[in-house]
């Protein structure tokens with residue numbers, strides 16, 4: 001039983017199906033409840049993991065092979081690859097969250113996986129040889145193993161270990177949108193990043209000319225849900241326009257003309273989850289290691305997890321042993337990626353004008369073309385990572 005039909009859920013169902021294990025996915029919301037929603041970039045390491053499962057290239061969305069960095073004055077710093085392309089030319093890929101969910105669910109269904117919508121897990125109990133899952137509609141299901149792919153606020157995580165976990169706030173909020181009909185510099189596939197004087201902004205043109213954008217204003221004290229919901233869409237748009245007023249960037253033009261802007265939400269991560277499983281229940285994806293969106297790695301980590309868990313359950317006979325091995329093979333990498341995301345949030349936050357002025361003087365000296373290329377070389381551990389589906393894994397394996 002897999003709880004959650006986001007990224008990790010359908011991907012682990014695909015991996016299990018390939019491994020000869022039958023799984024049913026239970027998703028809390030009805031099919032298609034996502035709307036157009038936010039956009040994200042699937043990094044090349046996550047894309048590689050998806051292809052490793054035999055999933056074909058994504059038709060929705062578009063490739064993002066490079067980033068271009070600027071500071072708020074408009075000064076260009078550097079252009080770098082979005083990771084190294086795979087041997088077949090595959091690069092990072094921008095896609096809306098709803099298109100990605102739909103594609104992964106359709107892929108799982110086309111391979112014979114059953115997905116049940118409108119099934120919110122509320123409780124689960126261990127039996128002698130399995131797990132019974134209870135849903136909000138009063139129904140229940142039984143299986144050998146329960147996989148919690150139920151995201152940041154995971155119910156399965158709490159069932160495995162009721163100790164309340166603090167989500168770590170990253171000092172920023174995020175907001176995004178789509179804007180058509182504006183003339184701003186750039187070509188499809190180049191993501192423009194602006195380290196603005198008061199907030200971070202980035203945008204990409206899609207092949208049809210629509211601008212996909214994302215902003216991350218610094219918000220030192222974590223805002224409450226009430227505080228955020230008190231902001232009307234118009235107030236939020238005005239606040240954003242004010243934040244970008246002093247920058248020489250296309251942010252104002254893009255925000256002014258945006259059809260819709262997502263409400264602000266705090267950037268949070270989960271650096272360390274002490275227990276990942278209890279022998280019959282296990283968590284994957286954001287449920288066990290949410291990465292800050294600034295790292296652009298949450299989806300990739302969820303897909304890599306699914307692959308490794310699938311391999312462990314395929315090759316290791318005892319479920320408990322398989323779960324121990326999955327945790328051992330994944331924990332160091334995902335916790336390192338969470339810290340990478342945390343650092344990325346820190347690097348785009350604007351904490352005081354004096355620091356910002358210093359950053360704008362200092363950054364062009366180190367983060368020039370050469371410096372940026374050197375930085376990218378150091379990121380090989382992240383982007384060039386490969387989980388080989390076909391190679392066997394054992395309880396004492398050191399690589400997945």
Ligand SMILES: Cc1cc2nc3c(=O)[nH]c(=O)nc-3n(C[C@H](O)[C@H](O)[C@H](O)COP(=O)(O)OP(=O)(O)OC[C@H]3O[C@@H](n4cnc5c(N)ncnc54)[C@H](O)[C@@H]3O)c2cc1C
Pocket residue numbers: 003004005006007008009026027028029038039040041042043119120121122149150151152153154155174284285286287290291292293295296297298299300302
């Ligand atoms: C604003 C923002 C921007 C981001 N940008 C990027 C990016 O550019 N690149 C990137 O790689 N990552 C990005 N991320 C992170 C990425 O979205 C997540 O890491 C990824 O979606 C995690 O996948 P998941 O399957 O673990 O969880 P989710 O995608 O959250 O899926 C969890 C699923 O479980 C369901 N569910 C929850 N509770 C229950 C329950 N009790 N019963 C049944 N179902 C349940 C939910 O409805 C949902 O469908 C971003 C995140 C945010 C918030």
